[in-house]
Amino acid sequence: MYLLKNIGTLVFAVFFATIAIAQEKKKVTLEDVFKSNTFSSESVYGINWMNDGQFYSSLKRSAAGPSVVKINVATGQQEAVLIDGQKIGVNFSSYSFNADESKALVVSDIERIYRRSSKGVNHVVDLETGEAQLLVKGEKIMYATLSPDNDKVAYVKDNNLFVIELATDKITQITHDGKWNEVINGAADWVYEEEFSMSKAFDWSPDGKKLAFIRFDETDVPEFNMQTWGELYPKDYKFKYPKAGEKNADVSIHVYDFASQKTVKMDAGTETDIYLPRIYWTGSSNTLAFLRMNRLQNQLDLFYANTATGESNLVLQEKSDTYVDLDYNDNLFFLKDNKGFIRTSEQDGFKHIYHHDNSGKLIRQVTSGDWEVTNMVGVDEKGKKIYFISTEASPLERNLYVINMDGKGKKLLTPAKGTHAVNMSKDFKYYIGYHSDANTPSKVTLNQASGKEIQVLEDNQELRDRLRSFALSKKEFFQFEAVEGTSLNAYMIKPADFDESKKYPVLMYVYGGPGSQNVTNSWGGTRDFWHHHLAAEGYIVVCVDNRGTGARGRDFKHSTYANLGKIEVEDQIAGAKYLGTLPFVDKGRIGIWGWSYGGYMSSLSLMIGNDVFKSAIAVAPVTTWRYYDTIYTERYLQTPQLNAAGYDDNSPITHVNKLKGNLLLIHGTGDDNVHFQNAVDLVDALVKADKQFDSFYYPNRNHGISGGNTSWHLYNMMTDFIKNKL
Structure with a gap:
């Protein structure tokens, strides 16, 4: 009797303790969500892999100001401060390196325009001396980009394309016809920015001696008028917005040659009611690739253009009874030594990876199955491997895989259920992994290419607790x-x-x-x-x-x-x-x-x-x-x-x-x-x-x-x- 009596007491004690614990749990309030940011998660921002695959850089923020630090992959420890915002006197919020990592471009006082467009104050930082060079006397400019030869920075201002020589501060104006609501050079118009996910519309040639850009003539595009409130007389804000069935901007592709100081227009055909949503340098400064789509977007064409003459030739064409989705054809990687290109397409019913020779002829379909490649992470030419994210495990999941370029040897690298995203090193030896599931906040890790975890960079433990x-x-x-x-x-x-x-x-x-x-x-x-x-x-x-x-x-x-x-x-x-x-x-x-x-x-x-x-x-x-x-x-x-x-x-x-x-x-x-x-x-x-x-x-x-x-x-x-x- 005594034993049974105490067991009963114990059962009731556990029962009431469970209720007490449950009662101690707090309800999610609106204040938690929108006032105190109780459920906001942390991540690791501004990571860029460096040319030496043993290091990556990361943007850090502190009360003293922003900094870019260099992290040793092997030890996970900080090796150096590459850019000190406090020392250079710039409260920057983004950065990018030039090709040989001798210089960096930092942007501050960023002013957002639409979803992807912005302008800001730009400095070029010499990573050896630590000196910061203010560009264009501190005027806000758009999409400043260092040239591969380290000598120049291209940018857009007032709808025109400019280049500044770093040694002399000499500015060359590449285009002169840019005008608000009429012509844009080197930057996307509203509808391209929103629907083709692009804002910058220019790109340096591999040798830094040419500049390719897209020109938008939106003169005849109807204007939309938004009134802005808050003053005695509301103001009108008018911008070009082509509604369904209305006139689009006339687009054209041009290449400026610094040696001849001449601009050549690339031949995109006689039809003007088209889209030109992408330009790519193929690896040679003499050949520019670009995509053309018809107005109904049920045909996509890939062209190669001679940058000296503008002559172009059709390399690949894809048609559909419905539409060709640019998002599903937006992974285009040109292999070295004219060995062709790797791309993605949903032409077989699911988005997959394809390998073509330089003439556009299909060599092989690399992946296949009733699942989709959602992102082509990178192509390791030396190792003859392709890394990609796919839905093979489930449409609800995203996992990292690697496959040989011949379509064999596919291997799952991230077996944990949930959603994985990766930022891979240039030598394909490491990657930064971002993983979460529906009930677990994001975990950021440094990993070997095999998937083996080296170090946890952020586990959101405070949020988990x-x-x-x-x-x-x-x-x-x-x-x-x-x-x-x-x-x-x-x-x-x-x-x-x-x-x-x-x-x-x-x-x-x-x-x-x-x-x-x-x-x-x-x-x-x-x-x-x-x-x-x-x-x-x-x-x-x-x-x-x-x-x-x-x-x-x-x-x-x-x-x-x-x-x-x-x-x-x-x-x-x-x-x-x-x-x-x-x-x-x-x-x-x-x-x-x-x-x-x-x-x-x-x-x-x-x-x-x-x-x-x-x-x-x-x-x-x-x-x-x-x-x-x-x-x-x-x-x-x-x-x-x-x-x-x-x-x-x-x-x-x-x-x-x-x-x-x-x-x-x-x-x-x-x-x-x-x-x-x-x-x-x-x-x-x-x-x-x-x-x-x-x-x-x-x-x-x-x-x-x-x-x-x-x-x-x-x-x-x-x-x-x-x-x-x-």
Whole structure:
């Protein structure tokens, strides 16, 4: 009896201790997420591998100022301070070395323009003497780049291309016709920057004696006008923005020769309504390679051009019944001694690596299978190996592999589940690895090329310890069958005190655009922890990657072609209906929210799925694709002139009469990407349809709707809406 009595006492003691421990766990609050940055993670920034593979440099920040330090790979110890911001009197935020690492270029006072463009004050630092040379008398310039011969720096200012000689400070103006909203030399226009992921549009030849650049004539491109608020009389900000079906900039490629002081135009054909999104030096200063795409982006051509004459010849061509995705053809590596080039393409249905000879003839397809190469890390010509990141393990995972150039000997180097990214040394002996999974913050390590870990550079241990004090549930991945038996990937975040006997409201989170992916086994950011806050308030948060999203092959991604919105919304509705069958879900309280393409999806889902969704939040949504830019929109929908139905049939504006639930529409008036015009026209249509809704605008905020107190205000408002309307 005594033994049994004490066992019972022990059981009750353990039970109440467990409850006490659970009660000690803190709920995730909005203040934690947006005020105190409780869940912000650390990383290792500004790492550049040095020519001697035994060292890498890293940007460090301290109260005294920034510095660039040299790290010994073998010991993991700092060997030297290469640039001391305090000593040179420059509070720089980025740096780059020239080819032989005798000089560095540091940039300070950076002023952001659009998503990828910026200008700043530039200094060239002599790494031997430590002296810093101020460029252009401290004027803010764009994309300053050291020449391979160490003598010069090229840059863009006032839409023109310039070169400064370091020894004399002599400035040579390469172009003279640059003018705001008319001609740009050496820098991308708005739509190339946003949709072709480029900002700098010039490149030095390997010997530093020539400069290739792209010229944009946007004179006839229609202007978009954004008013900026805050003064007695609001100001107009006008910039060139080609909306779907409208005139694009006329683009051309040129090469300036310093010896002859002449500029030669490269022959890109007689058709002018084209895109020229990439230029590459092939290894020779006499040959420039470039890509050309037609307006509908269903044909991609690779050309070689003679830089002395401008004559060009077609090397490779790829066509598609839908579109050729530049992102899937953007890994182009030219081998030495005219041994051809390595590239990626999804021409066989999945993005893979291909080896071509110098004439463009296919030597072999290096990788194959029902999985995708998401990034070609590097080509080790000496070792005849290619390093790449792929989804072979799972569409939700990213792992590093190595394969011989003959397509044999493929080996997995990062077996740990989750998402891996790498920064590889120039001699392919080492790499910096970044690894996380959905429930574990990023870990940064120094590794041998074999994958063996040498040193932990950042493990986010403080954050890991901090997380233990919070009541957090793990992100759970699952699949379900949607329309026509298609299996879709999804994740779920439940309340930490989840009780399967209860019924919970659900908030679905969506982006859903072509080639995107939200459902990955990787560490999330601020938005994820807002979802954890909602879970702490008693909501289940779910995310579904609909058809059209990435990492599952060309057919899955291209299934939305010419009809954006239709099957994506069908899949989100199917997801909500599936959730409604679960015993712990209150099917009468399912909401959906999204940002940008996700805002388009959430508003359209609420209208078309009015019997499924109770509420929706649409942040900065596209409400008609007629208002979005040429490159992105026409890639997936063709032009409005060719496919009017594709633009109108699935516009939220078309479906306002179907609105039954609660809609919160949010937009920034200074959004240069998805214009505030989208929200205005949707509001007008809703008013005409006599539909009640909530809306909020943020003055002068861009597409990210951030800065100062903005994020706190935004997510506070969205949280209140969810509590009141869901």
